[in-house]
Amino acid sequence: MSIQVLIGTSDPELAAGLRTKIAELADTQVIGVENNSGNVLGIVGSHQELDIVLLDEGIGPQLGHDLIREIALRSPHVAVVLLSEQLDEEVLSRALETGARGVLGRNPTLEELSSRLDVVAEWSQRMRQLLGTGRAEGPELGGRRGRIVALAGAKGGTGATTIAVQLALAASRAGRSVCLVDMDLQTGDVATYLDMVHRRSVADLVSVANEITGAVLADVLFIHEAGPHVLLAPQDGERAEDVSSSAARQILAVLRSRYEVIIVDCGAFMTEGSVTAIEVADRAVIAVTPDLPCLRAAKRLSHLWKRLDVRKPEDVSIVLTRQSRKDEIQPDFAARILGMTPLKTAVPPAFRALEKAINNGAPVRIDHDGFRNAMRQLGEELGVLPVIAAAEPRGGARRPKAEAI
């Protein structure tokens, strides 16, 4: 089935250049060029087969970013790629925040165009399946398994949710399909960190856990404008008990068949749901601050998982958070107390940057290079981000490498 592309620009030269390049791509077809925002919306609304809109940021009369938001709301399965004069991190973040799936220069090379169209067309197909809008058939990942990473806090407040949210955003930014699950069923606060309001939660899937369809999921999940799909914890903590081990197992299995990356925030207090996530995850990580009480709590937690036959300590990873060179407890000392080696990546303290991001409701903008680098490295270490060579230029529309998950 060919990929169907709409070009939205009032610049005939830009349209002609894109048409010529796309004509060289197999299985990709330009269904039209529209020169104003109203017409673009008209085609998006009426052309069911449309996969991708290549949108010139200068299109009018509606501003490019407002138009992206509107397309995402009206037709969430249509992938918008913004064509921008300027390619920097700010343009990319802004575009992703409004719901675009990527940014390209106004004169992309054939290779850039081809790889971006491939990635977003795949995303669009998966979204169609999830939303039950037809067209694509068969299991979402074509029989492949998504990767589940479960994060727990050794104690309350160690930074587990911050890491879960940031990893989910980073994996989305890298073009992966991501579901972030809040399995901190009693005190989950992912919604606050992502500045979102949504009433449906994982508890709403329990009664239909045997038969979760795309439409059921689409009803319960929240699609965050920065990319990740989010399955929240129930608003009423007492509903935590509804999420049995078998329901959690079924829900996670469905998510695994539909997303490339599933990040589960398990919180610090174990419930049947969170313990099950720890058990089935490809990687289980405990977030630990570099102080003795917390290190001991991490050890206790991993021993608890061992006693419950959930996970062996050698199969548990530790991430040190708020770790700085000035701390008395350094990674090698932590390793001795824990009896396990922490992950290579430690998360540095970033108090003001995180506070600012939360207070401004802007989780994608963490104004702290060290913290952002740590999230990227941690994502690579945990296998939820493609490994990017250190020499590659940062910022701009960075392309994920095609890597098996």
Ligand SMILES: Nc1ncnc2c1ncn2[C@@H]1O[C@H](COP(=O)(O)OP(=O)(O)OP(=O)(O)O)[C@@H](O)[C@H]1O
């Ligand atoms: N690397 C960091 N540097 C500075 N502050 C941090 C860092 N990570 C998290 N925080 C801050 O610590 C507080 C707790 O973080 P977070 O909610 O992520 O922890 P948690 O382990 O999920 O807590 P809970 O037990 O409530 O679920 C928040 O105010 C957050 O901004």
Ligand SMILES: [Mg+2]
């Ligand atoms: Mg938390």
